[in-house]
Amino acid sequence: MNAPVENIRFSRRTLLKGGALVVSFALSGRQTSAFAQGVTSAPRRLDAREVDAFLAVNGDGTVTLYCGKVDLGQGLRIAIPQIAAEELGIGIEKIKYIEGDTALTPDQGRTSGSTGIQRGGMQIRQAAATARKAMIDLAAQRLNLKPEDLISADGEVRPKAGGAGIGFASLLGDHQFNLKLDPHAPLKDPASYTIVGKSLPRPDVAGKCLGTATYVQDFALPGMQHARVIRPPAIGATLVSVDEDSVKSLAGVRIVRIENFLAVVADGEWTAVRAARALRAQWSDAAGLPAQDKLAETLRTAPGITDQALVTKGTAVSPLPPNARTLTASYFWPMQSHASLGPSCAVADVRADAATVWTASQGMHDNRVTFARFLGLPEDRVRLIYLEGSGCYGMNGHEDAAADAAIVSRAVGRPVRVQWSRADEHGWDPKGPPQLLDVSGAIDADGRILDWRTEMWIPQTTKGLPNIPLLGPQAAGLDHIVGLNTGLISQNGDPPYAADHIQVIVHWLKETPLRPAPLRSPGKPANLFAVECFTDELAAAARIDPIAFRLRGLKNPRGIELIQRVATMMKWQTRPSPGADTSAAVARGRGVSYVHYKHAETLVAMGIEVAVERASGAIKVERVFCAHDCGQIINPDGVHAQVEGAILQTISRVLMEEVKFDRSRVSSVDWSSYPILRFSDLPKLEIDLVDRPDQPPLGAGEATCAVVGAALGNAVYDATGVRLRTVPFTPERVKAALNGKAS
């Protein structure tokens, strides 16, 4: 805590002005702002087209990596160094790693869409390959040998034939590479990998288990105050009056009111909590939300819909043959919350001419633009520094808390920490939007798909929106953006199976009830829930086994292999669904589903076995089987952990999760009104990771989420003969469906 505040307030400009030194930011110990000075001899370059933006060879022979993508617990802190160490030819213990700091790391885009490895990691692989080639060329001159007679290994370049090599530090002599990333720099042959493909432990795990990790929630600055922001009781309400006397009995409390932005600030955190509870304020009434029980109809009939034919494949069979069978069904996925375990938190130090913000945001560089805008500062006077927070799966309240902290810090002229409450997080985090899908299809007498049509009602991301709008700047009347950002939620609306004619129509909505944001695997859990359940509906109508039905319509050999692997793992019995004993008191069944994510990325096949208790409507997920192909695997245990998490989190979303609201506000604001999966709900998991070292590595964080709902719905149908088309599958909903009421 004894680092002078000025030390932390350097911007990129002062960095460059400083000339030779780069001061790298690192945390040591806990609740300290220790700024370890990892010194290299070059000024930082941040242009992501340049090698020097990503890596620096230090005088002591170590290499520092600068990664613009951040680690949210998904393991980039080990996977990215593995990629770079492998490609450079240096031991992983020689790699230093700096992530997510707008003053130090290049802009590699948001850490979202499972792009950490497949885009961020591949940029760094190319930077490392370019660097390796450059160092081999330098060594060739020095040793008077041909580059092809040299190898790079163990942090030096040496003759293949043996003999003394030259260390990286001696080769570079503290110089920069001054090279653009070379897309043609030769990459190592995966057959020679010694670091990529190994389950090396993540460097952050020990600290998390020993209590020494510093989360953004744990970060403190000298002179820092604690603030709580008071959100309105109704969305869109305006602040009428504040009774300052209501917190008078609490010593040292200051009220910050800027238009409709209201906060209390105190030296101690508990005092800030008490003040937030005690403060009386009058707000206007607002009731702009639709009726929850009519949400699906509201989407279908919303004003200002624009239609787009997203996919058209083949030609319509017209007229359909007389023995064709036509089916239609409507699927609904509710609004869901990130439901981060820890409410969002951030620390900001805003001065007249510069701002530093410590945040767990997944979009450091994006948000620098937003923060500069509402603070009225030049971008190069705003620095965002990443600190891990509670897990986030797209965008939770982290950025809002950071904006809150910046607004309050500027108002009080001190560093400020803002911690959201549980009700703030559940009530105000941006939500995964509701999705309505109608699917219709026709099959011939042999069960071949003649026609498939998906229609989806989903909100449209506002064109050109630089970022997701934040609550604080809007409430305080500061410069802010208006619009929607959902992530790419329209993909995978078409089945991957052969059909004479496929159409996907999107009815783009201008509005959605609550502020949306990408939520893990944006839109795809709903789209695949509809597409892969409806595939089973067609298979059942044709009296064909669900796996046989899929395999005869699928061309992708990697996909076929995954489905076959799941069938083997499950000891799948070939027969149509439903099973024979659908009226048992506890009915058991199995279901499968499959995705080729965005028709271009990771492939996943899933099988689920369930037991459905008729009397209560409770679904017990007993076993989950997952075959997963994300191309080249960098760290198998890391991928395994991501797949485990994706399965369990999505089971939770499918069985339990729905944001509840009245006409004014979110009403599911704690863990009893928004329950998530607990240990008693835990199924057995069997995960089969297919490694393809010769293929590009693809994302592992999202694709698995896409298939869980459909496999579960298909298993419930197999068990009971009843089709669930609305998430979540609560016991009440299951019981109603078993009793013949609409699901």
Next chain:
Amino acid sequence: MPSYNLTINGSARSVESSDADKPLLYVLRGLGLTATKFGCGLGQCGACTVLADGAAVQSCQITVADAQGKKITTLEGLGSAAKPHPIQAAFIENQVPQCGYCTSGMIMSAAGLLSKNPKPSEDDVRSALEINLCRCGSHVRVVRAVMAASGQRG
């Protein structure tokens, strides 16, 4: 200002608070013991779990006044890098945490369980950890690590 005498991680600490109802969670974090996490303040999630006289309790639900006379143990007091508690060692070995925000509470609940029941069944582990929520989905590894820490295969 009234002061309260607490025993935290084996050390006697005197803590001043104008509010006898201040939750122990805020006392601990104010002392720099930030491994104990704020999750809900409602006793619903287990993120703030600590040991009080060896039993797992949610520190957001105990007041500073009630904590007097009890031996409080937080994750920092359970073990260290040089000498981790067997549960901490097993969590590291099994690479349990993802974001890790729930991990402190998970380990403390497990420590409470193993102090009463050194050889729990998997069902015992699940039931002792039922209060502890995890959003990243690390549950399978949690159970495996607690079983390993008790010298059993999970």
